[in-house]
Amino acid sequence: MYEPKVNDYVRWTKGVEGWVYFKCDDYITIEVNVRPKDCVNYEACCLHRNERLLVLCYHKQWKDLEYVKFRESIHEETEDNLALVG
DSSP states (O other), X not given: OOOOOTTEEEEETTSOEEEEXXXXXXXXXXXXXXXXXXXXXHHHOTTXXXXXXXXXXXXXXXXXXXXXXXXXXXXXXXXXXXXXXX
């Protein structure tokens, strides 16, 4: 069985694909969308500059994941990575 890691790009059979953003023993989160915060939200909380849509994938569902590729860090913003995150 595939063991997901943070910064892996995965496809899930339920039609979800994106970067593994967080992992613990029970689940991972898959980042399926990223968009810049508007000015009001950024001023209210400037810890992060983007809003992220994350989907939970529980350990028992990891068997349904397909590994696509890996990135060195979340800050690696190549044209290829930006197109995948879209």
